[in-house]
Amino acid sequence: GENVEQHPSTLSVQEGDSAVIKCTYSDSASNYFPWYKQELGKRPQLIIDIRSNVGEKKDQRIAVTLNKTAKHFSLHITETQPEDSAVYFCAANLIQGAQKLVFGQGTRLTINP
């Protein structure tokens, strides 16, 4: 089955700097990789996703890169702002059956003003 590893578990950056969160996955058949942002006590919100037929996707200050050969993908947040502080989860899908998502362990991002 799929296994998703996420690093780091905590990340603290100065406001305005960039933040990078990395994930690796084990199943080479996975073809969908979403990133979720979860604020304390709230629902995970999809912020960006990427499919295996592209290597990079960008949406304003957020970008995701995918290296299929190495089986890793990363979230990049530029010009960080205090409201970016949250827990971020990466995930990869299981191709078989209901195409469940397997989540990483999460990264607690803190933006210091």
Place this chain on the structure above:
Amino acid sequence: GAVVSQHPSWVICKSGTSVKIECRSLDFQATTMFWYRQFPKQSLMLMATSNEGSKATYEQGVEKDKFLINHASLTLSTLTVTSAHPEDSSFYICSARSGLAGHNEQFFGPGTRLTVL
């Protein structure tokens, strides 16, 4: 679009009672819904996958007789925690996905915080 609601948002119950949680997709038809459990400062743990009109598929270690799931329509799935005990206290979150080809996105409900006394 892609709004998922969940009710109740929080519930406190006595040990031994049952609690039902509803998950609704408000503006799309969800052929598949997922139920997760999340402990403080931890990741999302998938409990079961619910398909409209069929029996739910439970993850290893999740008791199907303890956590009853019903997906009676394309917009509603329910999770019933039967004979709840304090160790069942957790944050329960559902997600929904449309059945459209190529649409892998899962959209999450706001979660239900269950406290069993």
